[in-house]
Amino acid sequence: MPLRVGTSTGSTVPKDIRVGATLVKSVRVGTATGAVELWRRADDTLAAFTVVTADTTVIVPAWAGYVDAVAIGGGGGGHGGFAVISQRGRGGAAGQWANTSGIVSPGASLTVSIGVGGAAETDGGSTTITAAGTALVSAGGGANSGMSNYVGGTPAPYTAFGFTFTGGSGGGVDTAGGAPGGGGGGGSGDVVSLRPGQPGGRGQVWLRFRSY
Structure with missing residues (x-):
């Protein structure tokens, strides 16, 4: 308490x-x-946030009454090249951002699910935080796309709680998206070779507990 x-x-x-x-x-x-x-x-610095990069359960500390959270979904996967017209595949979109601030109970469990980066031509996964089955925050994954621009999407810098959070870079041709949240690059294509689209970068969560 x-x-x-x-x-x-x-x-x-x-x-x-x-x-x-x-x-x-x-x-x-x-x-x-x-x-x-x-x-x-309260530690009012960016260092006060714990970075979570994989699925886990976080126990609320005994001294905490509040949580601040920032989340980004996984980047979308890129499309493969098209050999007939020697065109590169389109890159996947960047993962989406979301944040929340709420009351928590000491000793409670927060379930963190990190959105996976989408495989070729697959949407990225959503990043979520739930408590007792109730969603506290959900950041959607990036969409996979059609043909044209081969560069994966790079998440725009995101401001929350007075701080700026950054994602990974979108992948270039035949290059995976960077974590967190970068879209996968499109595959190259010409009449003699055809490469699949590349995966997007995984999502991520930043957590900060506070007494007040």
Whole structure:
């Protein structure tokens, strides 16, 4: 249970705790098996976000009451070249961005599913975070496309919570998309050779827990 301070109208989570003039970074209480952290001063830097690159379950810390999350889906796969007209295949689209900020319970489980990069001519997978079966955030995958532009899509920089998050570069001809979220490049094609489209880059999640 996160630290709360009672008032005449209820209780609140403190944003500032000091010992004299010294700022306190965290508050812990002793238990029979050690110490439990109940409060932590917010780290308002990009480094405070944990990067998640594979499917996992994240346990909400004892001191946390809130979570901030940014997600990007997997990039779409590119199309193969077309030998008859010696044309390169079109690149896949970049994964989509999404973010959320919400209340969480200490000890609760957050299920993170990272969207896979789409294989050739396949959409990228969605990146999701769920809690007790309820979706907290979902970032769609990039679409696969038709013929023409062979370069995979590069996600535009995304701003959330005062920070800028970046994705991977889209792949060029016969080149896979970069992680996270870059679209796969189209395959080359001429009358003597034909190459398939390349896969998109996987998705990703950034997580930050807060006491207040």
